[in-house]
Amino acid sequence: MAELSDQLVTFAILAYLVAMISHAVEYALGNTRAVPAAPARELVGAGVGAVGGVVKAPAAPVAAATPPGRSARQARLAGLAAVGLTVLAAALHLGALVTRGIAAERMPWGNMYEYVLTVTWIGTAAWLAVLVKRPSLRRLGLFLTLVMVLLLAFAELKLYVEVVPLMPALQSYWFIIHVSTIVVASGIFLLGVVPAVAFLMRNGYEQGRRSFPYTLARRLPAAAGLERLTFALHAFSFPLFTFAVIAGAIWAEAAWGRAWGWDPKETWAFISWVVYAGYLHARATPSVKRNVATWIAVLGFLTMLMNLFGVNFFFTGLHSYAGVE
Amino acid sequence: MTTVDDRPAAPAGAPRRRPHPVLGLLRNSWRQLTSMRTALVLLFLLAVAAIPGSVLPQRGVNPEQVDRYFRDHPDLAPQLDRIGGFEVFGSVWFSAIYLLLFTSLVGCILPRMRDHLRALRSRPPVAPKRLERLPQHAVLEAPAATDPAAIAAVLRRRRWRVEVRGNEVSAEKGYLKETGNLLFHTSLVAVLLGVALGSWYGWHGNRLLVAGEEFCNTRQQYAEASLGPRVDSNDLPRFCLTLDDFDARFFPSGQPESYRATVTVDELTGSTRPAAFSVNSPLRLGSANVYLLGHGYAPILKYTDRYGRSQTSAVPFLTTGDANLTSEGVAAFPDANVDPATGKRDSTQQVAFEGLYLPTAPEAPPFVSSRFPTERNPAVVLVAYRGNLGLDAGIPGSIYQLDQRQVSNGKLRQIGDKKLGVGEKWTLDDGSTLEFLGTKPYITLSVRHDPGQTLMLGACVVLLAGLMASLFARRRRVWFRVVPADPGSGSPTSGSSLVRAGGLSRTEHPGFADEFAQLVAAVRGDGRTREGVE
Ligand code: HEM
Numbered sequence: 043m044a045e046l047s048d049q050l051v052t053f054a055i056l057a058y059l060v061a062m063i064s065h066a067v068e069y070a071l072g073n074t075r076a077v078p079a080a081p082a083r084e085l086v087g088a089g090v091g092a093v094g095g096v097v098k099a100p101a102a103p104v105a106a107a108t109p110p111g112r113s114a115r116q117a118r119l120a121g122l123a124a125v126g127l128t129v130l131a132a133a134l135h136l137g138a139l140v141t142r143g144i145a146a147e148r149m150p151w152g153n154m155y156e157y158v159l160t161v162t163w164i165g166t167a168a169w170l171a172v173l174v175k176r177p178s179l180r181r182l183g184l185f186l187t188l189v190m191v192l193l194l195a196f197a198e199l200k201l202y203v204e205v206v207p208l209m210p211a212l213q214s215y216w217f218i219i220h221v222s223t224i225v226v227a228s229g230i231f232l233l234g235v236v237p238a239v240a241f242l243m244r245n246g247y248e249q250g251r252r253s254f255p256y257t258l259a260r261r262l263p264a265a266a267g268l269e270r271l272t273f274a275l276h277a278f279s280f281p282l283f284t285f286a287v288i289a290g291a292i293w294a295e296a297a298w299g300r301a302w303g304w305d306p307k308e309t310w311a312f313i314s315w316v317v318y319a320g321y322l323h324a325r326a327t328p329s330v331k332r333n334v335a336t337w338i339a340v341l342g343f344l345t346m347l348m349n350l351f352g353v354n355f356f357f358t359g360l361h362s363y364a365g366v367e
Numbered sequence: 368m369t370t371v372d373d374r375p376a377a378p379a380g381a382p383r384r385r386p387h388p389v390l391g392l393l394r395n396s397w398r399q400l401t402s403m404r405t406a407l408v409l410l411f412l413l414a415v416a417a418i419p420g421s422v423l424p425q426r427g428v429n430p431e432q433v434d435r436y437f438r439d440h441p442d443l444a445p446q447l448d449r450i451g452g453f454e455v456f457g458s459v460w461f462s463a464i465y466l467l468l469f470t471s472l473v474g475c476i477l478p479r480m481r482d483h484l485r486a487l488r489s490r491p492p493v494a495p496k497r498l499e500r501l502p503q504h505a506v507l508e509a510p511a512a513t514d515p516a517a518i519a520a521v522l523r524r525r526r527w528r529v530e531v532r533g534n535e536v537s538a539e540k541g542y543l544k545e546t547g548n549l550l551f552h553t554s555l556v557a558v559l560l561g562v563a564l565g566s567w568y569g570w571h572g573n574r575l576l577v578a579g580e581e582f583c584n585t586r587q588q589y590a591e592a593s594l595g596p597r598v599d600s601n602d603l604p605r606f607c608l609t610l611d612d613f614d615a616r617f618f619p620s621g622q623p624e625s626y627r628a629t630v631t632v633d634e635l636t637g638s639t640r641p642a643a644f645s646v647n648s649p650l651r652l653g654s655a656n657v658y659l660l661g662h663g664y665a666p667i668l669k670y671t672d673r674y675g676r677s678q679t680s681a682v683p684f685l686t687t688g689d690a691n692l693t694s695e696g697v698a699a700f701p702d703a704n705v706d707p708a709t710g711k712r713d714s715t716q717q718v719a720f721e722g723l724y725l726p727t728a729p730e731a732p733p734f735v736s737s738r739f740p741t742e743r744n745p746a747v748v749l750v751a752y753r754g755n756l757g758l759d760a761g762i763p764g765s766i767y768q769l770d771q772r773q774v775s776n777g778k779l780r781q782i783g784d785k786k787l788g789v790g791e792k793w794t795l796d797d798g799s800t801l802e803f804l805g806t807k808p809y810i811t812l813s814v815r816h817d818p819g820q821t822l823m824l825g826a827c828v829v830l831l832a833g834l835m836a837s838l839f840a841r842r843r844r845v846w847f848r849v850v851p852a853d854p855g856s857g858s859p860t861s862g863s864s865l866v867r868a869g870g871l872s873r874t875e876h877p878g879f880a881d882e883f884a885q886l887v888a889a890v891r892g893d894g895r896t897r898e899g900v901e
Contacts, residue, residue, distance in 0.1 A: 206620065206622060207618060207622060207624070213625070213646075213647060214647040216647075270875065270877070273875075277838045277839075280834075280838070281831060281834050281835050281838060284830070284831060284834060285831055288827045288830075288831065291827075292824070293647075295820065296647050296648065296649060297646055297647050297658075298658065298660075299571070299649065299656065299658035299660075299813045299815045300815070300817075301817075301820065301823065303427070303428055304420055304421075304425060304427065304428055304455075304456050305428055306421040309417050309418075309420050309421040310421055312414075312417055313414045313417050313418065313421075316410050316411075316413050316414040316417075317410075317411075317414050319410055320407055320410040320411055320414070322838075323403060323406060323407050323410065324407055326403070327403040327404065327407065329403075329404065330404070330407070345414075353421065
C-alpha cells in the first residue's frame with residue numbers, strides 16, 4: 043500500500059505538471075474572450091468597500107469584439123483540458139492519501155510529508171469547488187497548478203518519510219479534530235493566495251503598470267472579482283483556523299497540562315491568526331486600500347509557511363512530529 | 368452611489384464652545400487610539416513582537432535551552448535578557464502592546480455597543496427619496512400586494528424587521544452581524560481575563576516520582592513550583608499520590624506506543640482509591656490535574672562499604688534525550704565508610720558512582736548508548752569516586768550530577784569504572800562492593816490548577832459563534848413605496864397603483880440581487896402565500 047501511495051504521488055505531480063502546461067498553452071494562445079465581463083449587477087459599489095483601490099470595469103468588452111478565431115478555440119480546448127487534468131491529478135492525489143492512510147492504519151496526517159500532501163489536496167479540491175461556481179476564473183488554474191507542483195515536489199524530495207505509527211502524544215481524538223481543521227483551513231488559505239497574488243498583479247495592470255510581473259496579468263480575470271474571491275476564501279477559513287487553534291489549545295491542556303505555552307509552533311499560529319485578523323480589519327477599513335489589505339493576506343500565508351517549514355526545521359519544540367531530522 | 372451612514376453622525380461636527388486644550392488633546396488621543404487604523408497597527412506590532420518569542424528560547428518553555436544560550440553567547444545573552452528576550456510574553460514591551468490593543472478594543476466596542484443597542488430598538492429608517500438610485504430597484508406594476516400592510520406581512524414572514532410609514536414600508540435584516548462582531552470582540556477581552564485569572568490564582572508544581580514512592584501536594588515536595596501572586600502555599604489542596612506502577616510500551620521499531628501510570632490517590636478523606644493516567648488523559652482531581660510528562664528508570668544500587676555495612680539507593684537517572692532512553696545520573700553514598708569504632712563520618716572516604724544506565728546495552732563496547740527503550744539487556748556503566756563529595760560545603764548541588772569542583776581540586780578521586788548487568792557485583796580496591804540489583808520506573812509529572820480555564824473555554828465558544836455571525840451575516844435594507852399609477856388620481860390603495868422597491872446590502876453580499884428579486888417576486892405575486900424560488 044505504501045509503495046502504491048508513493049507511486050500515486052508521483053503520477054499526481056505529473057498530472058499537475060501537464061495541467062499546468064495546458065493552462066500555460068491556453069494563456070499563450072490568449073483567448074481574451076475567456077475574460078469575464080464584469081457582471082452588470084456588480085455590487086461592490088454599494089457598501090463601505092467602494093473606497094478601496096479597486097479599479098472599476100475591466101477592458102473585457104473590447105476584447106470580446108475580436109472574432110473568436112482558431113487559436114481562440116484551441117485556447118479554450120487547452121483550458122478545458124487543463125481543468126480535466128487537474129481533476130485527474132486531484133483524484134490521483136486523493137488516492138495517494140487514502141492508500142497512505144490505509145498503510146499507516148490511521149489518518150494520513152502524522153508528519154510533515156503527509157501534512158503537506160493533505161493540505162495541497164484540500165487546496166485543489168477547494169479550487170475545483172470554486173471553479174464549479176465561477177468557471178470564468180479558470181485561468182487562475184495556471185498559478186494553482188504551479189503551486190501544487192512546487193509544493194508536492196518539495197514534499198517528495200525533502201520531506202518524504204516511511205509510514206510509521208503515531209506517537210502516544212498524538213493518540214487522541216483531538217488529534218483528528220485539531221489536525222483536520224488545521225489542514226482544511228491551511229488548504230483554503232493556500233488556495234486564497236492564488237487569487238490574492240493574481241489580484242495584486244491584475245490591479246497593478248489595470249492601474250496602467252506595464253512592467254514585468256504586471257504584464258503577466260493581462261489575461262487574468264478582472265481585479266475586483268479576484269479581490270472578492272480572495273476575501274471570500276479567507277473569510278471562510280479564518281473561523282475554521284480559529285476553531286483549529288482553540289481545539290489545539292484544548293488538546294494541549296490534556297496532553298501537556300497547559301492550554302497555551304508559547305511553544306514556537308503555538309507562537310507562529312498566534313502570529314498567523316493576528317495577521318489574518320489584521321487582513322480582515324484592513325479590508326473593513328475604508329481608508330486602507332484593497333491592495334494593501336491583500337498584501338496582508340499574502341503575509342499571513344507566509345507566516346503559515348513559516349510555521350510549517352521554518353518552525354519544524356529551525357526550532358525544537360513540543361510539536362516535533364515533523365519526522366524530519 | 369449610495370452610502371448609508373452606519374452610526375449617528377459623530378458629534379465632532381458643530382463647532383460649539385471650544386473645549387479646554389488639554390481635554391481636547393486627550394479626546395483626540397483617545398479617538399486616535401480607538402480608531403481602526405490604530406487597531407491595525409497594534410495588531411501588526413503584536414504579531415511582530417511575538418517573533419523573538421519563537422526565535423529565542425523562552426524561560427517558561429525551555430529553561431535548559433536558555434542556560435545553553437547563555438553559555439553559547441555569553442556577551443549577547445545578558446543584553447537580551449535585560450530587554451526581556453527570554454521572557455518575551457511577559458516583557459514590558461509585549462505587555463504594553465497588548466494592553467494598548469485591548470484598551471483600544473474596549474474603547475472601540477463600548478460606543479459600538481451603545482449604538483447597536485440603540486439600533487436594535489430603533490425602527491428601520493425612512494426610505495430614500497429616489498429608490499431607483501439604489502443598487503437594487505424595481506417597479507412593480509399591478510402587484511398583488513398593493514397595500515403597505517400586505518407588503519409588510521410578506522416581509523415579516525421572511526423575518527425582516529418592518530416599519531410601515533403611510534404608503535412606505537421600510538425593512539431591515541441582519542442585525543446579527545453587528546451583534547456577532549461585538550460578541551466576538553467582547554469575548555477577546557474575556558479570554559484575556561481568563562488568562563489573568565489563571566496567572567493570579569493558578570499554581571503548578573513539577574516533580575519526579577519513583578515507583579513505590581509517595582508524595583503529597585505541598586510546595587516543598589516539588590522540585591519546581593510556581594504559585595500565582597494570589598496563592599499562598601497553605602492554599603494548596605491536600606492530597607497524596609503513590610506511584611504503584613508504570614507501563615510503557617514500544618513498537619518493535621522503538622517508537623513509543625503507549626504510557627500508563629497507575630497510582631493510589633489519597634485525598635485525606637479517610638480512604639484511598641486507585642487511579643490511572645497517561646499522556647492525553649490526565650488525572651483530574653477536583654482541585655488539581657496531574658499530567659504525565661515523562662518517564663525513565665531508577666537503577667537500584669547496593670553499596671557495601673569496607674566495614675561491611677550496606678546501603679541501597681534507587682536514584683532516578685535522567686534520560687539524555689535519545690529515543691532509546693540512555694540515561695545518566697549519580698548514586699552518592701555520603702555516609703559510606705563510617706568507622707563503626709568511632710561512629711564518625713570520614714569526609715575523605717565518601718563514595719559516589721556516576722555514569723550511564725542503558726535499558727538495552729549493546730553486546731559489545733562501546734557502552735555509551737542504549738539500543739532499545741525497554742529493558743532487554745539492562746546495564747549500568749559507572750565510574751567510582753572516593754573522597755569528599757562536597758555536600759557539606761552548603762552549596763546546593765544537583766542530585767543528578769557530581770560536584771565537578773571537588774573532582775578538579777583533587778578532593779574527589781576516580782578509582783575505577785565498570786559495566787554491571789543485573790545481579791553483577793563489582794569489588795573495589797578497598798574491598799567494598801557495588802551490586803546492581805535492577806531498576807524501578809519513575810515518572811515526571813506536573814500538577815496544575817488553572818481557575819481561568821473555564822472562562823477561557825466559554826469565551827472561546829462565544830468568540831467562534833460571534834466570529835461566524837459577524838463574517839457570514841449580512842445587514843441589508845429594502846423599501847417599498849406604494850404610489851398611484853396615475854399621479855393625478857385617487858388613493859394609493861386603489862387598484863391602479865405602482866409599487867416602487869429598492870434595496871441595498873450594507874456589506875458585500877453577492878447574493879443580495881437574487882434575494883431582492885425573490886422578495887420583489889413575492890410582493891408581486893400574492894402577498895398571502897409563500898412563493899418565490901426558495
Ligand atoms: C484584540 C484585537 C482584535 C482582534 C483579534 C480583532 C479581530 C477582528 C476580526 C477577526 C474581525 C473580522 C470579523 C468580523 O468582521 O467581525 C474584526 C472585525 C472588526 N473589528 Fe476587530 N479585532 C481586534 C481589535 C479591534 C479594535 C481595537 C477595534 C476598534 C478600533 C476593532 C474593530 C473592528 C470592527 C469595526 C470590525 C468589523 C469590520 C467589518 O465591518 O466587517 N477591532 N476584528
